[in-house]
Amino acid sequence: MVRPGRRGGVTSRDVARVAGLSQSTVSRVLQGNTNVTPGARAKVLAALEETGYAPNLLARAMKTHSTGTIGVVVSNITNPFYPQMLQALSMAMERADRRLTLFIGDGAGERAALDAIRQRLVDGVVFTTATTSSRPLREAMDHGAPVVLVNRAVEGLPCDQITTDNVDGSAQVADYLMAAGRRRVGLLNGPQEASTAREREAGFVDRWRQLGGEVDPALAVRGDFSYQAGYAAALDMVSRPRPPEVIYSASDSMALGVVNGLRACGVAVPEDMWVVSFDDIEPARWEVFSLTTVRQPMVEMADKAVELLLNRIADPGAPLRAVRLPTHLVVRGSTAHFRV
Amino acid sequence: MVRPGRRGGVTSRDVARVAGLSQSTVSRVLQGNTNVTPGARAKVLAALEETGYAPNLLARAMKTHSTGTIGVVVSNITNPFYPQMLQALSMAMERADRRLTLFIGDGAGERAALDAIRQRLVDGVVFTTATTSSRPLREAMDHGAPVVLVNRAVEGLPCDQITTDNVDGSAQVADYLMAAGRRRVGLLNGPQEASTAREREAGFVDRWRQLGGEVDPALAVRGDFSYQAGYAAALDMVSRPRPPEVIYSASDSMALGVVNGLRACGVAVPEDMWVVSFDDIEPARWEVFSLTTVRQPMVEMADKAVELLLNRIADPGAPLRAVRLPTHLVVRGSTAHFRV
């Protein structure tokens, strides 16, 4: 093991010196270039081993204009949906030999990630929570920033987008509740800036009305996808003169709050109140929740997002792609195992 | 807005051309160097604005030997302890104007993060789950890699380490259970490679024996800090000829599994079985769990970790620091609100 001289560590020049060859040749061996004699290659390999060389990837990135790092923006990492998405994204990136730089937070995270593209720190960015109103995102598009949206869509934004069939998932919920005879539904919708929220709301309401159901506007409230919002909504709905028979939450994260809020009020699920939601995150299947919920194929979403982003980076001019994956209702104990 | 010519975007050279000055002067203005006439500065500022310049941080990093990015290794992001730690670390780094590159996974994540240091992609790494057995970590220390351990410690490893008083926290649990008269304790310990597991186990057992308690070896099992391990342990303990009266889990993540496993068996908490654990993550205070647990000061841990790591990067030769933060028992419903 040759001790590095300066703070910078061993360079390819050091390796070249040890091998008795030029730095170019070392670089060629590193790049798998075939124009190297077996003898030279062997010397370089030995020198690489002896010096414990690790390439300076900043320098490489300077030349190649590619850092091998992808940014990921999540709004709130303590919402369990995002760790699961992040896990899936991380695995897909690892397979593609890419690193993941994480940006947490809605506005600030988004801006920081977009800056990182311009600053050449990341090759592209995955947005898990894009909102319609994001001006920085639109501006980044004008500059051709390599971006992919997963989970949420933003109409008219010229980038690749991966979503799931939120409308159909919600329609399945409507079908299910109508067949079960639960007509008085409390709707806990998500924030209007989120496409997921809009689609899940419309998907349910449209089908529900088609089926002859009614939606009491007094029982339609809006949360921000947080546990706290679900908790508060549960307390609110329960205190109404005529409470709903079932609460349909636009996300599992809010549904966890709903179930706990109901428990705090002494309202039993499913005996006194049914709960249905969307996502099928891990806690949904825990006994204490046992949520009937619409499953999104997280791993497929993440895989597709990474695939499209890498394609986009490799070929910025390729036609835009919009992928929509199917969803399906998973029935569990929070609706008393009623099966249609 | 001047359109960038090449794919590389606007460079400081482009800005210089627009300003009618040299690239050096642009760089000086960017660095806040005072040796620039107000007139020149104004011209540069205008050109910066006009061109929409963003510095290439790779190039800057090449010169300064500092990337402004910190690596963070977490073993399992779907264990809710880690998102909370990550959130706190992310906020601390944001305040320090550092980016966060995330490495998920025990062995692979650790190696990838250590490689990233050698490859100059990150200035240092925060390990949230170091284990005693990690050879790569020891090797990295030999090369003077800037590393800080938070949460878990590794004895003899020459790096800064932030832990909490696991021994004392567990002793508080022993005191509490003894005072409550719950003598038959099922111990769900963590993996031996984890210092937290060893300390929590020893802290409890030592104090418990001091107080005259006994630990039935048949009721001491070991898990890997996962939900699944807790779930399985609950099923196991409940099926014993003489089950425990209380299960003390070495982590909340396992305790969530314990509570659900007990529920699956129809065992009521706290009526039929008490549950106590360690960490005080968010779900611990949800009504469905209401865990009596030992609180760790996560935000302080994260803040301290980032502070020590940045100091270490700035001054590699500074004396090693070991910080241990206090813990305290939080009593909730999983022990029937018994208060000592």
Add this chain to the structure above:
DNA sequence: CTGAAAGCGCTTACAG
């Protein structure tokens, strides 16, 4: 097949 050289986009001594 191999080496000398240019250049990625910065920062910062070095002259003037």
Add this chain to the structure above:
DNA sequence: CTGAAAGCGCTTACAG
């Protein structure tokens, strides 16, 4: 105060 130049550590045409 300002500019020309060196250099961070690579990759890759360009000669030979």
